[in-house]
Amino acid sequence: MTTATGNGRITKHISSSVLYRQLRQPNPSIVSSKGCFLFADDGRQIIDASSGAAVSCIGHNDERLHYAILEQLKKVEYCYPYYFTTPVAEELSQVLTDSTGGKMSKVFIVSSGTEAVEAAIKMAMQYFTELPQPQRQRTRFIARKQSYHGNTLGSLSTGFHPPRRELYEAMLSKNVSHVSACYAYRGKTETDSDETYVGRLAQELEDEFQRVGPETVCAFVAETVCGTTLGSAPPVEGYFKAMKEVCERHGALLILDEVLSGMGRTGTLHAWQQEGIVPDLQTVAKGLGAGYASIGALLVHNDVVRVLAQGTGAFIHSQTYQSHPLACAAALEVQKILKEDDLLSNVRKQGALLGKLLVERLGNHPNVGDIRGRGLLWGIEFVKNKATKEPFPSSNKVSPKIHSLGLSTDHGICFLAAHATMDDKTGDYIALAPPYIVSEQEVHLMVDRTEKVLRAFFGY
Structure with a gap:
């Protein structure tokens, strides 16, 4: 349903009793899942590059x-x-x-x-x-x-x-x-x-x-x-x-x-x-x-x-x-x-590949300050100026916007995103923490989609 606000703007509301993290923005509804993928009620297929909050280590629906x-x-x-x-x-x-x-x-x-x-x-x-x-x-x-x-x-x-x-x-x-x-x-x-x-x-x-x-x-x-x-x-x-x-x-x-x-x-x-x-x-x-x-x-x-x-x-x-x-x-x-299933070996193997591909594909991006991680936990820190490591202003909300863009129909990837990683207010970062079952093909897919999201967001 939609209702008119006092200033005449139309605000969309979803009838739900769930107290969402953002009261004005309901979360996408996931209706099924399998392996490294989530499926939303609007037909979106989202690759779960974050394992939720680095949780779903053996994948979904085993x-x-x-x-x-x-x-x-x-x-x-x-x-x-x-x-x-x-x-x-x-x-x-x-x-x-x-x-x-x-x-x-x-x-x-x-x-x-x-x-x-x-x-x-x-x-x-x-x-x-x-x-x-x-x-x-x-x-x-x-x-x-x-x-x-x-x-x-x-x-x-x-x-x-x-x-x-x-x-x-x-x-x-x-x-x-x-x-x-x-x-x-x-x-x-x-x-x-x-x-x-x-x-x-x-x-x-x-x-x-x-x-x-x-x-x-x-x-x-x-x-x-x-x-x-x-x-x-x-x-x-x-x-x-x-x-x-x-x-x-x-x-x-x-x-x-x-x-x-x-x-x-x-x-x-x-x-x-x-x-x-x-x-x-x-x-x-x-x-x-x-x-x-x-x-x-x-x-x-x-x-x-x-x-x-x-x-x-x-x-x-x-x-x-x-x-x-x-x-x-x-x-x-x-x-x-x-x-x-010897999944720790896969963590080490696919983790090394994930880190290597992220550095190769994004290491020279002017707004990527650092790529770091271990195993299947890799983070990308964003900066306004690569040479000085100057962060983006807090008001830009870089990492939340990148996360939202990733979830869109055009991209279909879920990252972990965080803000204020550098100090009390600034510092933007996303992480990829896929399930331990991730395949080489899925690692390539995650990096492809990550690169497309960042180039779409930054414009280059």
């Missing part, structure tokens, strides 16, 4: 998941995790701990990445109260700028994405401070080696420990490979070893957020397996259940488990839907498919 969920539904659909466990939760947890080589020995299964981050923050604080000599003064966290860790108050406090935080600043915790992210495109100078750049970041973290008091810090929190708030930026070599050394020097924990980058997205099941370190706490979610169910998890290092076991023997935190049997069944089947 019938093996239908069967796994139905079979679990026939056994038990829900039981209160405070009182009971289920075989499927036990098996999934074992698969996850085994995948770390036994370095992480316990798993706390929740319903989202945000919930996993909340649990990690709480467990870090509890850990220090349960030491043989409790350190209750450790109530602070150090995280990074241009980070995102979730949208509840605790996780939003930990992250640093001003557009998401601004409205709620008065409600956010004041026990989190932020240091620079590992953002080589803008943070590394022409004279810097990786070693000198990492050294500067490590010193900044050390200085922040000293500023707030090393004895007050619970943990340093970071995304192993950044998501949309920093445009898929992988760490430079040696970065996490240096950060962990600072944490260990002061007895603080290292929490790695792998909600987006984990469970195979960057080429190994756990992104930290490429960094030569092991975190104390790790969060996962998106690739865990591949969108077939809402699920996330906190993986806990042996040393943390040992302290809790010798202390109260309990984690003072719970969720009504933790270890939900249907979600666990979906996630367990996803993990079996990753292994049986």
Whole structure:
């Protein structure tokens, strides 16, 4: 239906009870899906180059998941995790701990990445109260700028994405401070080696420990490979070893957020397996259940488990839907498919091809400042001036407009898009994060469509 507004303009409204992200602009309606494609009710065929929000790692509508969920539904659909466990939760947890080589020995299964981050923050604080000599003064966290860790108050406090935080600043915790992210495109100078750049970041973290008091810090929190708030930026070599050394020097924990980058997205099941370190706490979610169910998890290092076991023997935190049997069944089947179909090899193979083609086709575009990524997570940062790296004004809304253009009938491709990736207001970027099942032909199709969208948008 259409209605006239007070100034005489006609505004289109869709009769829907759904509270869309943009109230004035309803989302396209997807009526079916298969593999790497989404099909809208208006006939559009959209290649899902973003896997939703880097979620649909095994593609859409895999019938093996239908069967796994139905079979679990026939056994038990829900039981209160405070009182009971289920075989499927036990098996999934074992698969996850085994995948770390036994370095992480316990798993706390929740319903989202945000919930996993909340649990990690709480467990870090509890850990220090349960030491043989409790350190209750450790109530602070150090995280990074241009980070995102979730949208509840605790996780939003930990992250640093001003557009998401601004409205709620008065409600956010004041026990989190932020240091620079590992953002080589803008943070590394022409004279810097990786070693000198990492050294500067490590010193900044050390200085922040000293500023707030090393004895007050619970943990340093970071995304192993950044998501949309920093445009898929992988760490430079040696970065996490240096950060962990600072944490260990002061007895603080290292929490790695792998909600987006984990469970195979960057080429190994756990992104930290490429960094030569092991975190104390790790969060996962998106690739865990591949969108077939809402699920996330906190993986806990042996040393943390040992302290809790010798202390109260309990984690003072719970969720009504933790270890939900249907979600666990979906996630367990996803993990079996990753292994049986050798999808991590495909992530590495097609990821290398995707990065290569993006650089070849778009690396010289005057408004493409940087192309970066790892595995099947690749970001493109846009600039107004390639030589100076000057970003577009915020008012131009470059990345949202590129995203919308991609969804149009002329192009039919879905990107991840983000704004304010450089600082509080500016910085535009899109990401391609296709399903792990993507074929070579589909990679070429995604790059073709990406190039056409950008040339249509910029006019060259």
